[in-house]
Amino acid sequence: MDKKKTVKFLSYRYQILxxxxxxxxxxxxxxxxxxxxxxxxxxxxxxxxxSPERYISTxxxxxxxxxxxxxxxxxxxxxxxxxxxxxLPNAINIPLSKLLDEDSLTYLNQDQFDVVFYSNDTFHAxxxxxxCDRLGFKNLHVLQGGLNTWYSTIINPSKPSEAMPESDxxxxxxxxxxxxxxxVAYPDQNLGxxxxxxxxxxxxxITVEKKKKRKAExxx
Amino acid sequence: xxxxxxxGYIPMEWDSIIAIFIGIxxxxxxxxxxxxxxxxxAGVFYGYDFAVLKVFFTAAAVSVIGIYYMDYLGYLDISKxxxxxxxxxxxxxxxxxxxxxxxxxxxxxxTSLCAVAIGKLDAWVYVIGIMIGVFIFxxxxxxxxxxxxxxxxxxxxxxxxxxWNPYWVxxxxxIIAVVAFGIADMxxxxxxxxxx
Numbered sequence: 137m138d139k140k141k142t143v144k145f146l147s148y149r150y151q152i153l154x155x156x157x158x159x160x161x162x163x164x165x166x167x168x169x170x171x172x173x174x175x176x177x178x179x180x181x182x183x184x185x186x187s188p189e190r191y192i193s194t195x196x197x198x199x200x201x202x203x204x205x206x207x208x209x210x211x212x213x214x215x216x217x218x219x220x221x222x223x224l225p226n227a228i229n230i231p232l233s234k235l236l237d238e239d240s241l242t243y244l245n246q247d248q249f250d251v252v253f254y255s256n257d258t259f260h261a262x263x264x265x266x267x268c269d270r271l272g273f274k275n276l277h278v279l280q281g282g283l284n285t286w287y288s289t290i291i292n293p294s295k296p297s298e299a300m301p302e303s304d305x306x307x308x309x310x311x312x313x314x315x316x317x318x319x320v321a322y323p324d325q326n327l328g329x330x331x332x333x334x335x336x337x338x339x340x341x342i343t344v345e346k347k348k349k350r351k352a353e354x355x356x
Numbered sequence: 357x358x359x360x361x362x363x364g365y366i367p368m369e370w371d372s373i374i375a376i377f378i379g380i381x382x383x384x385x386x387x388x389x390x391x392x393x394x395x396x397x398a399g400v401f402y403g404y405d406f407a408v409l410k411v412f413f414t415a416a417a418v419s420v421i422g423i424y425y426m427d428y429l430g431y432l433d434i435s436k437x438x439x440x441x442x443x444x445x446x447x448x449x450x451x452x453x454x455x456x457x458x459x460x461x462x463x464x465x466x467t468s469l470c471a472v473a474i475g476k477l478d479a480w481v482y483v484i485g486i487m488i489g490v491f492i493f494x495x496x497x498x499x500x501x502x503x504x505x506x507x508x509x510x511x512x513x514x515x516x517x518x519x520w521n522p523y524w525v526x527x528x529x530x531i532i533a534v535v536a537f538g539i540a541d542m543x544x545x546x547x548x549x550x551x552x
Contacts, residue, residue: 154534157417158527158531165523
């Protein structure tokens, strides 16, 4: 009895398969459409945003600059005029408006270097960070406090008062030494006969290998 | 994710190796379905065997439905798939020549190699004919070059160029496929059956 049923059922197999095909195709038409989200998920973005690794302190950056650490790219997201006035050594200028240009993406969308964004404060740098992180780029950081903090900590560190702990004095000594490296001259510095000219900070050319983008090819 | 190679899940260097395995599988399936017989292939033109039409129509319908479901569910990015560039007149003229060769010879280039593999003599003749055609084409390439390189419309699709809704196109395509299967079956029943 069961066999007979199966045979009867299977005699309709072509009709069933054809119906399946049409039902599946109709399913595509009837499925509710949604806008696809590009880039990473919101939860992932949040976990990146609250990660302590996101910010990099000015002391760390000055240490890296002085030790000529080649593993990172400084990205100045201010406009070109401000960049020409003052910027960190070896920084490249990618104004926020040009952040998503193809030339800029060569620097940002890679996984060889750490990228450190900075602006005068952290506002524009954070925006750049957010945009790039959302696109799934890797190794992005923001300079803590931006150039303002850079100035108040490294270039012009405040002298600790006598009542402050020793670690503050050590930090001050380090920062002072760093500021000398970046071209600040102090009156108590033993300069010899003449003031040295501020060491020029050559703009190093950072070459980022372009990702191989070969188009897929097909054929019969 | 997906497609796997442009998405970077499989390094691009593997594609030739993967191609060999897919090619072997394709050849095996062609031979196993009897597509290395020129009589079966030619049957679609004489109306006694519509296996070719059914197989290729089914393959197209199933894969397009599958691809769009995978795109919908986020497993595949359709925009990253390779679209073959359209050389309009090259495709039209080449299609006519290929069709004429298909009707008269009973093979398409792929199935002819399949048939060579199982030792069919007519397939050998067919493949040698292809080689001669390739030779003539190469010798006269300068003459054909304007057609070969010209009329390039780039990597276009019907959906892009006419602004159609892909889902409706697929639905209509599926209906056309099923109707074509039905008509093919009707024709096959009326034509005197041929044993081969």
